[in-house]
Structures are given as C-alpha cells and as structure tokens.
Amino acid sequence: MTLYRQLLIWMLIVFFTLITSVFVIQFNTTRNFLREQQSTEIDNAISAVGLAVSPYLEAGDTIATESVINATFDSSFYSSVSLELLQENLSIKRTNPKNITGVPEWFRNIIKIEPIEKSTTLTSGWLQLASLSVTSNPAYAYLKLWQATIQLTLGFISTFLLGALILAVILSKVLKPLKAIQSRAKEMSVNQFGQALAVPHTRELSDVVKAFNHMSAQLKLHFDQQALEADRLRIRAFQDPVSGLANRSYLLTQLESWLDTSAKGGIALLKVDLIKDRYDQNGYEAGDLLVQSLASRIKNLASDDFTIARLSQAEFVLLAPNTSTSELKSIGRTMLLMSSELQSDPLDVRPVQAAVGLVVRRDSDTISSLLAQADNALMQARQQPKEPLALFDNIQQNSVMGKLQWKALVDEAIANKRFKFKFQTAINDQGEPLHEEVFAYIEKGDKNYSAGQFVGAVEQLNAGTQLDMHILDKLFQQLTANPDMGPIAVNITQSSISDTGFIRWLSNKMKSYQSLSDRVLFELPEISFIKHSNDTDLLCEMIHQNNFAFGIDNFGHNFGSLSNLNKLRPAYVKLDFAYTNKIDDEAKADLLTSITRTASNLSIVTIASRVETTKQQEKLAALMVKGFQGFVVDKINKEKTV
Template sequence: MTLYRKLLIWMLSVFFTLITSVFVIQFNSTRDFLHEQQSTEIENAISAIGMVLSPALASDDKVLAESVINAAFDSSFYSDVTLEILQGNDEYKRSYPSEVTGIPEWFRDAIVIHPIIKSTMLTSGRVQLATLSVTSNPAYAYLQLWQTTLQLIIDFLVIFLLGAVVLALILLNVLKPLKTIQQRANEISNNRFDQLLSIPHTCELRDVVRAFNHMSAQLKVHFDQQAQEADKLRVRAYQDPLSGLANRSYLLTKLSSWLSVSSKGGVALLQVDLIKDSYQNRGYEAGDQLVQKLAGRMKDLATDDYTIARLSQSEFMLLAPNISATELKMIGRTMLYMASELQPDPLDVAPVQAAVGLVMRCDDDNITTLLAQADNALMQARQQAKEPLMLFDAMQPSLIDKQQSAMGKQQWKALVDEAIANNLFKFNFQKAVNDKGEPLHQEVFSYIQKGHQRYSAGQFLGAIEHFNAGTLLDMHILEQMFSKLVATPELGPVAVNITQSSVNDTGFMRWLANKMQSYQSLSHRILFELPEISFIKNSNNTSLLCEIINQNNFHFGIDHFGHNFSSIGYLSKFRPAYVKLDFAYTNQIDNQIKADVLASITRTANNLSITTIASRVETASQQEKLAQLMVRGFQGYVVDNINSEKTV
C-alpha cells in the first residue's frame, strides 16, 4: 500500500469517526428533545383541560365533560385518556390507535420511545372532583425522529464525501514532492540522471531533495567519467587520435576476422602526397589540419560494414566486405575526389596529389599478401597519368559466383522484390546465451531460396541500402516473424535486424507502431536490432524510433557496437536492452591493453543494466575470458555446439 493511500485511509477513518460522533450526539439530542416535547405538551394539555373540566364536574355536567375531553384530545399525540369521577365512582376512558406508519420496523425495534403518562387531580376549591390521566402516543415522536435521522444521514454523507475529496486533494498536493522524490529514486536506481528536482516548500522535504539532487549529480559525473575513461582507453588501443579513424591495430583485427570467413569484397589503399609534403615543408600543424579535414570527409563513407583506418602519416585504408569490383572502383574514385579537395586548385587543372590502390579479395589471401597487393596496386596507380587508380582483381569465381558477381545493384533489388512478392525468404535462428548458459534471444538471419540457389543477406543488403529500399524488406521480414511467433508459442524471443534506411523512414515508424500495438502480447518475444551507424549519422530519427519502441513496451539492441568509434556516452540516453560488441573488441583479449578497453566498455554498459553480447565466440576458454571481463552474453560457434542452429 502506498503512503498516500495509507495516510488517506487513516485521515478518512478519523474524519468518519468524528462525523459519526456528531451524528450520534445529534441523534440523541433530537430523541431527548422529542421526549421532553411530549412531556411538556401533555402537561400543558392537562393544565388547560383541567381548568375547563373542573366547573363542568362541579355542576355534575358529565356530558359537557366528555365533550371537552373529546375536543381536546385527538389521536395524533395521545393514546389513552382516563377520567375517574370520585363522586359516584364513574369512569370515562378514551383510547386512540397508536399505529406507527411510514417507519421501518427495524428502526422501531432499535429505538424504543416509551409513552409518557401524566395524571392530575381536578378540584373545585378544596373538593376533589376527579382524576385525569393522559398517556402520550409515541408515533409522532417516531416519525419526527425518523425524518430527522434521514436528513442527518444525507447531510453527513454529503459532508463526508466532500471532506474525503478535499482531504484527498490536499494530501495529494502535500505529498506531490514526495511522489516526485519517489519517481526520481526509481530513475536513479535505473541509472537515469537527466533532470534535477525542484526544491519544494516543505521544510522536511527540502533537505531530502537537495540530497537527492547532489547524489544524482555526483552519480551522473561518475558515469560520465566512466564513459570518458572507456572512450580514452578505446582511442588508445584502437583509434588514431588525430584523425579519429581506426588505427593499424584495429584494421588488422578486422582484416583477420574478414579473411577468416568466406566472404567477398576488397580494400582501398589511399596515399595522399599533399599531406606528406605538408608535414615536410609546412610543419606538423599544417599536416594535422589536412589529416583532420580528409578524415572528416572520409567518415561520410562509414557504415557498419566498412572499416576506415589511418595506417601511417599519409596512408589510409578502407575495408569494404561484400561489394563488387565496380563498387570498389566507385569508392576509390570517391576517395580520390576527397583527397583532391585538400589542394587549392581554382582552375581544376592541377594533377591529384594522391593515388589509390584497390584489391579484390581472393579465397587464399592472408593479411600479408593482401597488404602487399595493395602496395603494388598503389605503386601502379601512380603510373596512371589520367587517373591515379589501379584495381587488382585476381579472383577466379565459379560459374555460380560469376552469375552472382555479374548481378548489379538493380538486379539484386529486383531479386529481393521478387522474393518478397513470392515469399522466397527463409530464416536461420542463432541463439545468444548469458554467462549461465540460459538463452537470451535468437538472432534472425534471412536468406533467399530461389530454386536450388541460395542468396545470403550479405549479398543483397548493400544493394538494398544503396537504393534506400530496406523498408519493404524489413516490413516483410517483421510480418513473417510476427506471424511465426503467434503460430509458434515456443519460439522466441527473437532479434530482428533493422536496416538503416528503415530507421530513417517515418512511414516505417508508423507501420511498426501499428504492428506493436496490434501484437502487444509479443512485446517480450521480439527485439529490434538497430545498426550503430544510425545512432551516429541519424541520431534524431533513431531517437524517435527508439522512443516509439519504448512507448509500446518493446525492446531494442545495438549491432556492431563500437565499430564507428563514437562516444559510448549515448548509451545512457537511448538505454538499449543489449549491445552486440564489434568483433575487434573481443578478438584479442589476451592483449592486456585491449582487455582493459573491453572491461571498461562492459563495466559502463553493465552499470546501465545493458547486456553486452560478444559474437563469434569460438571456444569455451574464450567464453570464460570474456566472462571475466564482464561480458554477459555470447553468440557463436561455442553456443552453436550446445544449441544447434535452427532453420525455418
């Protein structure tokens, strides 16, 4: 029971007791008054009648005496009238019916009003003539008392109800600061330190609110410092401090991860001679300015799949998985154009002081051979007079791969549209478990099954995002998931990836809001996994989508967390249910510096009650080490060995 209800009940109980006491006092006063009124009326009647009867009795006029009695006494107030004439022992008695009508029987049984009997001696001088006895009729007293009781009950009920409303409003207003403190305490327990409380006028609560505000401010500073510490450690381990791009160590980790799985794509190595010359001829400050300017432009190319790193003073590399040679060439030309913007050339006739080497991956490539090919491509690009760009593509694809690699973005989009229209999408479910082995959720991996040919999401998602056509794809997949969850009660919770184009589509937001309202029973069985790049590039739209999800009591997570080197302070604003750590943070945990970075990130997330999930966990020993670094969720081969992958 809340303090408000408890105080209100006690105050209403006291108020009811007071009202009841007043009611009882007023009731008893009314009953006593009616009793006294009857007694007074009988005495007055006897006195008045006696003055008239005495002469009639003295003259022995009995007829006159009876007429006087009949006229003076009626059935309203008297039940019995007896006149005993002493001379001759005559007696005249008159009785009236004493029926009580219009009054409940229980009231008459509960409230007893005894009739009043008064007697007087009628005399003439010193001669005693007769004895007159009169008995009152309690019916009138009962009627008056019942009417008074009804009026008292109505009045007191109205007063009690009005008093209860007034007390409730007064108490609500008095306890409003305390209610605010309670809400603030719940927010603090959930690590929310957004707003300070206003100081109330109540003296006792003023110090409490000041203490809460001080504690909240201190905790906010603590969490901000913790997030800043995690950012500093991450910059030191994985980020180039000047450009804000990934450093060589991070890039090598991503290359190793990319080369360890079957995938396509390539790398682009950019060398900017203008930056090198500026360092040599104009000093470090001029060179640093050019690096920062170029890095700011290159961040426009960033996605959750691409990795952009600064390798040396004037060299930059972009890793682009799951793209074709044509797309890689377009990226290389974009990088050249960004480099050309650094040099002042009003007439646009000066040659570009930069070169780009492009390499498409082969199945037998390793980090050493890939970087060597990139260096060779860069050297040959310098020899290209028209455009300093060179592509090495030594792949020998199979017949099927040739067919797929020959497909352009339009063909991929047409394939996806066909799959949506003909329901060709199939799904794999891969479990994520916590540190106790209990399932957290199952991530949904979609693919297209057309005849005997299978197309994974990695092959067509790039083309879909290029045309900002992810909305229809996400709607179709979510529609399928909602239906499967309804039809299969044992399935779930499942995590569905949302494309970046859907995050920026207000039509998708309205559609998803309607779906969540229609499927409120599934709020704990489906999660929406949003790409981290959306929180960085489209924070307003992402914030709106997250708010819509939270308002409908659904939950969301963040994929590729940490890939884009943004400050992790945004976690306290959005409060996802979980974050899926980028593989680079969980791959080299034997390195103490990188282990410290991971521990700092997970500590910040855990303090915000956000589950951190490591993907591609391959061995039990790796899982144990990650658990020691406060990672609370695991997904990958070690989980699949325990929970075999399920296909629908």
C-alpha cells in the same frame, strides 16, 4: 499499499469516527428532546384541563365536562384520555388510534419511544372531584425523529464526501515532493537522470530532496566518467587521435576477421601527397587540420560493414566487404574526389595530389598479401596522371553479381516467398539462452544466398524497407503460430531506419502484436545512430513506448560514444569483433572491461560474437562479458540436445 493511500484511509477513519460521534450525539439529543416534549405537553394539557373542567365538575355538569375533554384532547398527540368522576361514579374515556405513518417499520423496531402516561386528581378545596389520566401517542415523536435522522444522514454523507475530497487534495499536495522522489528513484534504478527536483517548503522533505538531488548528480557524474574513461581507452587502443578514424591496429583486426570468412569484397588504399607536403612545409598543426578535413569527408562513406582507417601519416585504407569490382571503383573515385576538394584550385586545372590503389580479395589472400597488392596498385596509380586510380582484380571476381542483380534477386524472393530463416542462439554466462538471432537467406533451386551477400547491395540502393517488412511479417506470423518460440532478435537495415514510412508501419505492427513484446528484439546497426541519429532516436523511443526492446549491432565499430547508452537504453549491445579478439593484450583487456563495466552498470547486456572456444568464452566472462554467440554456443546447444 502506497503511503498516500494509507494516510488517506487512516485520516478518513478518524474523520468518519468524529462525524459519526457527532451524528450519534445529535440523534440522541433529538430523541431525548422529543421525549421531554411529550412529557411537557401532557403536563400542560393536564393543567389546562384541570382549570377548565373544575367549575363544571363542581356544578355536576357532565355534558360540559365531556365537551371540554373532547375539545382539549381532539388530536393525535394523545393516544388515550380517561376522566373518572369520583362523586357520581362516572367515567369519560377517549381513545385515538396509534397509527404511525411515514416512518419505516425497521426504524420503529430499532428505536423505541415508549408512550408517557400521567395521572392527576382534580379537587375543589378539600373535595376530590375526579381523576384524570392522559397517555401520549409516540407517532409524532417517531415522525419528527425520522425526519431529523434523514437530515442528519444526508448531512453526514455530504460532510464525509466533502471532507474526503478535501483531505485527498491536501494530502496529494503535501506528498507531491515525495511522489517526485519516488518517480526519480524509479528512474535512477534504471540509470536515468533528469533535472534536479524542485526543493519543497516542508523542512523534512526539503532535506530529503536536497540529499536526493546530490546523490542523483553524483551517480550521473559517476556514469559519465565511466563512459568517458571507456571512450579514452578505446581511442588509445583503436582510434587515430588526429583523424578520429580507426588506427592500424584496429584495421589489422578487421582484416583478420574479414579474411577468416568467405565474404568477398576489397580494400582501397588512398595516399594524399598534399597532406605529406603540408606536414613537411607548414608543420604538424597545419597537417593535422588537413587530415581532419579529409577524415570528415571520408566518414561519409562509413557503413556498418565498412572500416575506414588511417594507416600512416598520409595513407588511408577503406575495407569494403561484400562489394563488387564496379562498386569498389566507385568508392575509389569518390575518395579521389574528396582528396581533390582539399586543394586550393579554383580553376580545377591542377592534377590531383593523391592516388588510390584498389585490391579485390582472393580466397588465398592474407593480410600481408593484400597490403602488398594495395601498395603495388598505388604505385601503378601514380603512373596514371589523368586518373590516379588502379585496380588489382582476380578473374574469378568478374562473376560477382552487381547491385541491381542482387536487388532483382531479393525482389523475386519476396514475390515468390523464397526467404528462409536460420537461427543462432545467444547465451549468458550461466549457459542459459538470452535470445536467438534470426538470419534470413534466399533459397533458389539448389543455391542458398545469405543475407551478407545481398544486404549490402540492397542498402546501397536504399531498398531495405521492403526486405525488412517482408522478413518482419514472416517472423511475426511464425511467432504467433508457435507460442514457445522466442525471444528472437531480428536485424533492421539502415535504409529502413531512415524511412519514416517504415517507422509508421513498424509502430502499427507493434501495436497489433503487443503479445509479442517480450519475444521480439530489434537489432539496429551502430552506424545508424551516427549517420541517422534523429530517425534512430525516434525509432528507439517508439520501440520503448510499445514495450518492445532493441539491441545495437557491431557496437564500437564506428567509435560512437558510450555516454549515449544511458539515453538510448538498449537491452543489449553486440560488441564489434575487434574488442573481443586477442584479449590477452593488456590494453585490449582493459578497454573491454571498461566497456562491459559501463554497460553492466546501465543494466545492458554485452554480447561477444564469433566465440569459438570454451577457453575464449571463459576469458571474456572474466572481463564481465555477459552474452556469447558463435561456434562454442552451437556446440553447447548440440550437447544439450544429445
């Protein structure tokens, strides 16, 4: 029970007791007054009758005496009158019915008003003439007392209700600062810090609010400092300080991860001679400005799959998994165009002071062979002044499907319902399941096409909305049909996040499936929080409003700030592989610990993917990683099943 309710109840009890006491006192006073009134009326009546009939009694006029008696006591106020003539041994009696109308019987049974009887002897000098007895009728007293009771009850009820309303308003106003403190305490428990609370005029509460505001500010500062510390460590470990792009160390980690998979694609190596010349001729400050200008342009090519890094002073590398040869060429030409925009050439007649070498990956490639081929392609590109771009391709890559072919395959699969699901479990550090991530694939004949093969092409054509709608529809139906299934994490594409039509559709879908709010998690790519921040913030807020939850995929890949986590409030973040790979390196371990500590303080679960061994899982757990996905998890689940 709330403090407000307790105080209100006790104050109402005291108030009820007080007005009940007033009610009882007033009721008893009225009843006693009516009793006294009966006695007074009888006394007056006896005195008046005595004076009136005494002359007639002396004269022996019984008829006149009886007339006076009838005239005086002809009312319902008296129940009976008796006059005994002592000299003539004659008795005059009058009786009125005791009918009590207008008063409930239960009231008469509870409240007793006894009739009052009084007698007197009428004399003339020393001679006793008659004996007069009068008995009151309580009907009038009952009626007046009942009417007074109704008035008192109505006054009691109206006074109590009005008093209760006034007390409720006063208490609500007095306790308003306390209510604000309670709301802020709930927000702080989930690490949300708003504006400072207004200081009330009540001395005790003002001290509490001031202390609370100070504590809230200190906690917010602590979390912000943690996020800044993690960002600084991340920049030091994986980010080039001048361009803001990934550094060589991060690129090598991503290349290793890419080569460990069967994904196709290629790399683009851009060398900008203009930057080298600027460093040589104008110094580091001028060269850095040129690097930053180019980096801001190249970042527009970023996606959740692509990795863009500064390899050396004037060399930049773009890693593009699951990209066809034609798409890689298009990327290379775009990089050349961005480089040419750095040149001060209004007439556009000077040759581009840059070159791009493109390499399409082969199955046998290593990091060294890829970079060596990129250097050779770059040298060959320099020999083509018209378009300084060269591509090293392998014959087997010519059979790779293009974007339009992938989109046609996806459209066909949606129309013919050829999408299938497979699931990968994420567990916590206790081995308990957190959720299952759903991976969609297309089954066509004897071939299966994984999402990694076609999602990139669909994204480039901004056609992910129909795909996401189809997948979510199918998933919601499965969850509804299988109550024991879930929770399930489902990926949302970038093109859907920036589509307001999809956001409205998903909002309606969540409202229709409120029962699944604790069984569905939406996994959003980190790049969407950078390239489509407004749309993504809107989607996240809508997800929270419908009591669903979301996670962030590839967290850290695009070097987004950790300070945004407090505002976004995801349920989990899935760390980019670069942060959980080779954690024997002290700098990487410190960076990972800083990130996981910041997330843990915000009650956000950090999940490491591609965890292959139990030893790797134990090392990650020691660095405060709370969730794991990969071969080791599949192995644990298989052992449990067996």
